[in-house]
Amino acid sequence: MMDCKKALTETNGDIEAAVDWLRKKGLASAAKKAGRVAAEGLVAIAIGDKSAGMVEVNIETDFAAKNEKFVAFTREMADAALKDGQAIVESDANKTKVTELVAGIGENANLRRAVKLSVPQGAVAGYIHAASAPNLGRIGVLVALESAAPADKLAELGKQIAMHIAAAKPEALSRDQVDSSALERERAVLTEQAKASGKPDAVIEKMVEGRIKKFYEETVLLEQQYVITGEGTVQEAIDAKAKELGAPIKLTAFTRFALGEGIEKEETDFAAEVQKAMAG
Numbered sequence: 001m002m003d004c005k006k007a008l009t010e011t012n013g014d015i016e017a018a019v020d021w022l023r024k025k026g027l028a029s030a031a032k033k034a035g036r037v038a039a040e041g042l043v044a045i046a047i048g049d050k051s052a053g054m055v056e057v058n059i060e061t062d063f064a065a066k067n068e069k070f071v072a073f074t075r076e077m078a079d080a081a082l083k084d085g086q087a088i089v090e091s092d093a094n095k096t097k098v099t100e101l102v103a104g105i106g107e108n109a110n111l112r113r114a115v116k117l118s119v120p121q122g123a124v125a126g127y128i129h130a131a132s133a134p135n136l137g138r139i140g141v142l143v144a145l146e147s148a149a150p151a152d153k154l155a156e157l158g159k160q161i162a163m164h165i166a167a168a169k170p171e172a173l174s175r176d177q178v179d180s181s182a183l184e185r186e187r188a189v190l191t192e193q194a195k196a197s198g199k200p201d202a203v204i205e206k207m208v209e210g211r212i213k214k215f216y217e218e219t220v221l222l223e224q225q226y227v228i229t230g231e232g233t234v235q236e237a238i239d240a241k242a243k244e245l246g247a248p249i250k251l252t253a254f255t256r257f258a259l260g261e262g263i264e265k266e267e268t269d270f271a272a273e274v275q276k277a278m279a280g
Contacts, residue, residue: 043140044078051118053081085116125158170221
């Protein structure tokens with residue numbers, strides 16, 4: 001709407017001239033592309049002093065994700081997230097930049113999400129899995145560690161925990177952060193399964209609690225087996241490092257972005273599209 005208003009202003013209210021102005025700027029074409037599914041792209045991180053930002057920027061094809069303009073825009077947004085976090089997604093200025101990006105590249109694009117993690121003392125570490133370039137890839141993780149220990153040592157630990165998160169995909173930091181509805185659904189399913197055994201209620205209750213414990217071990221970060229060493233839990237690894245460094249360490253937050261997760265991708269029949277094109 002703002003682009004249309006600008007076009008009318010630039011052409012003194014002449015609608016036909018305004019359409020031409022938009023076409024010249026590529027914005028009319030960009031608007032047509034806005035409805036197309038963009039599930040490829042990049043996840044990017046930017047690390048600062050006691051804080052870090054991360055973004056997911058989507059585009060239609062993996063080929064376009066390698067475009068220099070797209071890469072530069074994604075890095076710019078990661079730096080912006082380091083400053084302002086999720087607020088950058090709703091920024092009118094950034095929405096205009098996305099529109100200009102679409103016009104320049106020729107594919108629909110979307111600044112999908114952004115996050116900023118900070119600690120008053122300590123370090124926020126980041127990790128990009130299978131990076132295509134420094135701080136750019138398809139899976140990104142941020143880990144916030146609060147401690148008086150040396151920041152470089154905390155960053156090393158944070159990166160290792162971030163690598164664990166990339167692989168293990170925890171759903172919550174601690175038990176009290178587990179979604180209550182998800183827990184109740186799990187408990188209901190496990191109870192029905194246990195009842196099918198025909199055992200007494202007291203035994204069923206113990207069976208269910210044992211399986212709930214297993215559920216926590218699979219979904220709660222601090223209770224997961226630490227994949228970096230294959231021994232102990234993530235919390236035990238943190239405690240060991242705290243003892244080594246002589247200062248308590250608290251993991252206060254983490255975020256994991258996997259490119260395109262949750263986006264419903266279009267299923268296309270390429271042969272049918274070719275036949276349609278040939279038919280005119």
